[in-house]
Amino acid sequence: MVTKEPYPLYSACILADYIADRIPRQRVFLRTAEDYARAGIELMLARPVLDWSPERHMLYFDDGALRYDRLVIATGSRPLIPPVPGIEKDGFVALKTLRDADLLRMAHGKNAVVVGTGPVGIEAAIALRHRGWSVSVVEMLDRVLPRLFDLPLANTLKNRLEKRGINIFLDEKVLEILGGTRVEGVQTDRRALPADVVVWVIGMRPELTLLNEGQLLLGASGGIAVDRHMQTTQEGVWACGDCVESEDLVSGCTGLFMLWHNARLQGRIAGANAAGAGKRYPGSVNITTINVFDEAAASVGTLASEVSPGERKVLHRRSPWGELYLVLKDTCLMGVQAVGRTERVGGLIGIMLQGKDLRKTLVRASSPADGPGLGILRNVRKDLLHLFG
Ligand SMILES: Cc1cc2nc3c(=O)[nH]c(=O)nc-3n(C[C@H](O)[C@H](O)[C@H](O)COP(=O)(O)OP(=O)(O)OC[C@H]3O[C@@H](n4cnc5c(N)ncnc54)[C@H](O)[C@@H]3O)c2cc1C
Numbered sequence: 001m002v003t004k005e006p007y008p009l010y011s012a013c014i015l016a017d018y019i020a021d022r023i024p025r026q027r028v029f030l031r032t033a034e035d036y037a038r039a040g041i042e043l044m045l046a047r048p049v050l051d052w053s054p055e056r057h058m059l060y061f062d063d064g065a066l067r068y069d070r071l072v073i074a075t076g077s078r079p080l081i082p083p084v085p086g087i088e089k090d091g092f093v094a095l096k097t098l099r100d101a102d103l104l105r106m107a108h109g110k111n112a113v114v115v116g117t118g119p120v121g122i123e124a125a126i127a128l129r130h131r132g133w134s135v136s137v138v139e140m141l142d143r144v145l146p147r148l149f150d151l152p153l154a155n156t157l158k159n160r161l162e163k164r165g166i167n168i169f170l171d172e173k174v175l176e177i178l179g180g181t182r183v184e185g186v187q188t189d190r191r192a193l194p195a196d197v198v199v200w201v202i203g204m205r206p207e208l209t210l211l212n213e214g215q216l217l218l219g220a221s222g223g224i225a226v227d228r229h230m231q232t233t234q235e236g237v238w239a240c241g242d243c244v245e246s247e248d249l250v251s252g253c254t255g256l257f258m259l260w261h262n263a264r265l266q267g268r269i270a271g272a273n274a275a276g277a278g279k280r281y282p283g284s285v286n287i288t289t290i291n292v293f294d295e296a297a298a299s300v301g302t303l304a305s306e307v308s309p310g311e312r313k314v315l316h317r318r319s320p321w322g323e324l325y326l327v328l329k330d331t332c333l334m335g336v337q338a339v340g341r342t343e344r345v346g347g348l349i350g351i352m353l354q355g356k357d358l359r360k361t362l363v364r365a366s367s368p369a370d371g372p373g374l375g376i377l378r379n380v381r382k383d384l385l386h387l388f389g
Contacts, residue, residue: 001036001042001043001044002044002047002049002059002066003043003044003047004046004047004048004049005046005097005098006045006046007029007098008029008030008031008032008033008035008036008043008045009029009030009031010028010029010030011028012096012097012260013260014027015095015098015100015101016123016126016127018098019101019104019105019124019127019131020126020127020128020130020131021105021130021131022130028101033045048061048062049210050062051210051212052210052211052212052215054215054237057236069236070236070237070238070274071236071238072237072239072240072267072270072271072274073210073216073224073232073238073239073240073243074239074240074270075206075207075208075210075241075243076206076241076242077204077205077206077207077242077243077258078096078204078205078207078209079094079095079096079200079201079203080202080203080204080205081094081200081202082202084175084177085175085176086176086177086178086179086183087200089177089179089180089181089182089183090181090183091107091109091179091182091183091195091197091198092177092198092200093197093198093199093200094199094200094201095120095124095199095201104124104127104128104199107196109133109196109197110132110133110134110196111134111136111194111196111197112125112128112133112134112135112136112195112196112197112198112199113135113136113138113185113186113193113195113197113198113199114135114136114137114138114198114199114201115137115138115174115186115198115199115201116138116139116200116201116203117137117141117144117145117146117168118145118146118148118201118202118203119145119148119288120201121137121139121199121201121202122137122144122145122157122161122290122292123290123291124199124201125137125161125199126164126166126292126293128199129164129165133197134165135165135166135167136166136167136168136193136195137161137167137168137169138169138173138174138186138188139169139170139172140173141170141171143155143158143170144158144161144168145157145290145297147303148297148299148303148337149299149337150303150304150314150325150337152316152323152325153297153316153337153339156323156339157292157295157297157339158170160292160293160295161292161293169188169191172188172189172191173188174186174187174188175188175189177195178192178195182196183195183196183197183198184196186198204242204258205222206223206224206243206244206256207242208222208224211224215234216232216233216239217232217233218245219254220254221245221254221255221256223242223243223244223245223255223256224239224243224244224245225245226238226239226240226244226245226246228281229269229280229281230266230269230270230273231273238270238271238273238274239270240263240266240267240269240270240271241266241267242256242263244266246266246284247283247284248283248284248285248286249282249283249284249285249353250285250300250301250302250334250335250352250353250355251301251302257284257285257286259288261285261287262284262285265281266281269281285301285349286299286300286301286302287299287300287349289342292339295339295340296340296342297337297338297339298336298337298338298342298345299336299338300335300336300337300345300348300349300352301327301333301334301335301336302329303327304325304327304335306335307327307328307334311329312327312328312329313327313328313329313330313387313388314326314327315328315380315384315387317379317380319379321340321341321344322338322341322342323338323339323340324336324337324338324380325337325338326384328358331357331358331359331388332355332356332357332358333348333352333358334352335352336348336352344376345376347376348376348377358384359384359385359388362377362384362385
């Protein structure tokens with residue numbers, strides 16, 4: 001196993017907790033070097049692969065090469081960083097790795113600007129606020145967490161963040177990172193914000209710098225195209241994780257689903273198949289949970305804005321346990337967004353994945369709690385049936 005990381009496996013998902021000082025550094029690690037040795041895996045750390053020859057079955061380092069019989073490409077993703085002036089300054093951090101988290105923990109100053117309000121940006125903003133920084137967040141779209149929540153719940157979460165002292169600037173584009181050798185501020189198209197540190201998290205792209213032109217077929221979203229067995233278009237080469245495209249189990253659309261649980265399952269399947277098994281990857285599920293201070297939020301499946309207006313129905317309800325926003329395509333449940341006791345959303349995932357006609361399911365169930373996942377719909381059953389007409 002070859003990686004350019006100097007560390008064995010760690011979880012990016014809890015880097016924000018480490019930045020916030022909620023967990024010690026050693027808690028981010030999921031494996032030790034000894035675990036690999038015990039499993040009979042030779043782990044080669046800090047070994048960037050610079051070139052690949054599929055014809056020769058060779059990987060090349062700056063000081064050597066490695067021959068393989070079968071190859072699994074799991075190069076993951078890298079932060080999207082457009083050529084904004086000033087990104088080379090000290091104090092500019094595109095949060096992806098443990099090293100980036102270390103840099104944020106070591107940063108001095110009082111003003112932090114986070115650019116981008118995806119889950120990583122929001123978690124970073126909360127972590128820095130937790131450590132006493134004055135935090136501003138800049139987002140070029142009209143809402144926070146724009147790929148996870150439609151406007152109503154995004155607004156609820158924005159209010160929570162603002163109440164806890166995070167300044168949020170929406171519909172605003174960063175033009176330049178200001179300062180000398182160190183970051184001193186951020187110039188947007190509306191204002192200049194003071195900054196001692198800039199956290200840049202506007203999205204990830206598949207990490208494919210290893211590939212030369214035409215070596216592997218790529219999909220429309222720029223990830224490696226694989227079949228259901230995670231096999232690429234090269235014989236003897238599998239790929240998995242953030243660098244591949246896969247099919248969404250709910251919508252059936254092919255795209256990038258850069259989430260830990262998808263990557264882990266794909267990795268298991270690619271590895272098993274490279275060793276001769278015939279396992280199939282069922283498809284990806286878009287499930288994201290995030291804690292916005294003491295409030296949990298969850299988003300599963302498709303946004304209302306992604307369903308065509310003619311087929312779209314939405315139901316937004318507040319209940320004692322929080323807010324629920326259901327996205328339907330005709331009578332099919334396509335997306336669930338929730339703020340509050342989000343563990344209750346779990347039951348709805350089964351309904352979404354089965355792609356059942358929700359009207360029929362609700363009519364058939366004598367009590368909404370009859371079927372798995374229907375309990376949460378108890379309070380909205382009437383509204384849903386009314387919505388279906
Ligand atoms: C800060 C942060 C928080 C996140 N939080 C969540 C979360 O809460 N929930 C969730 O589901 N997902 C989360 N994610 C996404 C999740 O971490 C990824 O989906 C997952 O790590 C993907 O795993 P992967 O192995 O495909 O890629 P990666 O984790 O990117 O690993 C790829 C590895 O390949 C190495 N590599 C790349 N190119 C080369 C090369 N040429 N030579 C050698 N090595 C190379 C890299 O160094 C890296 O170690 C988060 C991501 C980040 C950055």
